[in-house]
Each structure stands twice: as structure tokens, then as C-alpha cells.
Amino acid sequence: MSIRHGLLALLSSGPRYGYQLRVEFETSTGATWPLNIGQVYTTLSRLERDGLVAPGGADEQGRAVYTITEAGREELERWFSTPVAPSDRPRDELAIKIAMAVAGGLDVAEVIQTQRVATMLGLQELTRAKRAATGGFAQRLVLDSLIFKAEAEQRWLDHCEAVSQQMSKEQER
Known part of the structure; x- marks a missing residue:
């Protein structure tokens, strides 16, 4: 997901200022994707340049408020209606490793075991975060996604280990 589309999605429900967008983005994603406030304002500037948001004046405390434009709504609709392609995802560094x-x-079993331990610790941390989550439905969905990915990684590591052991036995013959 791009920050650009995340900010547009938040603005689609009403005008917001930069810091508010940062907090709501992090809350919605369970703080799994922390944003630097500079990223927020840089992205807002680009969105404004592209005609997808417009400055909406200032709030009662003088903070610049942004609103989504019709072109921004069309871009957001296009993003939501387009599936994420596997080629849009970053390379899988673990598979490459x-x-x-x-x-x-190299000793593949050692590489697998090192990753298995790290993945299990991450899974435990995500489970604790899910139990402590107060960010609502959106945050829970993000945490669920991360938990499912960690569980899938564990299963894949088990598979790699089994295939590695099978290949070793075949080479011994």
C-alpha cells in the first residue's frame, strides 16, 4: 500500500491536518507501518500538486487542513478496485536467502532454524499486540494479516526443512 492512497482513504471521510493523518494511519495499521511526519507532508504536497487533495483552510488552532478532491476520489476508487499484483510486492528476501x-x-538447516526462531518471536509479539489492540476493526485486520503471514512463513520453513532433509538423504544414496 502506498502512503499516498492511505492518506486519500483517510481524507475520503473528511478533512484532516497532517499530524491527524499520521496518527490515524498508524492507528488503522496497528502501528505496523510507522510514518514520519515529514513523509505525511511530502505526500500531501505531491497529492496537492497532482490535484488529488486541496488545502481546506485552517482549523481552529491554525493547522492546515486538507480535503480530497473529486480527482482524488476517482484515484482512490481506482486503487480500491484494482487487485494487488504479486509483481507489486517486494522481493521475498527470505526465499532468496x-x-x-x-x-x-551452506548449512541450510541452520539458516532455517535462525529464521524460525525470529519468526516465532515475531508471531508471539504480534499475538500480544492483537490482544492489547485498541485501534478497532482496521487495526485488528492488519494484525491478523501479519499473524497469518508469520504463520505461513513458519509452515514454509517447515516445508523447506523437510525438502532439505529429503534431498540430503537422496544425496547420501
Whole structure:
């Protein structure tokens, strides 16, 4: 997800100022994607330049408030209606690391075990965060997604270990 579309989504429910957008973004994502306030204002400037948001004056405390434009609503609708393609996701560094361990003749089981421990610790942390979550439905969905990905990573690591053991046995024959 781009910050750009996240900010547009928040602005679609009403005008907001930069710091408010930062807090709501982090709350909605369970603080799994922390934003620097500079990122927020840089993104707002680009959105304004592109005609997707407009300055809406200032609030009672003098903070610059932004509103989404019709072009911004159209862009947001386009984003929500377009599936995320696998090519839009970053490379899977773990898969590359394990493949390179195999190609380099390293102890793959050790690489897998190191990752398994880290993934399990991360999963435990996510589970605790979910129990303590107060950010509502959006935050819970983000945390659920991260938990499911960690669980899937654990299953994949189990699979890698099993295949690695099977390959070792075949090479011994």
C-alpha cells in the first residue's frame, strides 16, 4: 500500500491536518507501518500538486487542513478496485536467502532454524499486540494479516526443512 492512497482513504471521510493523518494511519495499521511526519507532508504536497487533495483552510488552532478532491476520489476508487499484483510486492528476501544458502552449499538447516526462531518471536509479539489492540476493526485486520503471514512463513520453513532433509538423504544414496 502506498502512503499516498492511505492518506486519500483517510481524507475520503473528511478533512484532516497532517499530524491527524499520521496518527490515524498508524492507528488503522496497528502501528505496523510507522510514518514520519515529514513523509505525511511530502505526500500531501505531491497529492496537492497532482490535484488529488486541496488545502481546506485552517482549523481552529491554525493547522492546515486538507480535503480530497473529486480527482482524488476517482484515484482512490481506482486503487480500491484494482487487485494487488504479486509483481507489486517486494522481493521475498527470505526465499532468496534460503535459495542462496542451498546454492552456496551452506548449512541450510541452520539458516532455517535462525529464521524460525525470529519468526516465532515475531508471531508471539504480534499475538500480544492483537490482544492489547485498541485501534478497532482496521487495526485488528492488519494484525491478523501479519499473524497469518508469520504463520505461513513458519509452515514454509517447515516445508523447506523437510525438502532439505529429503534431498540430503537422496544425496547420501
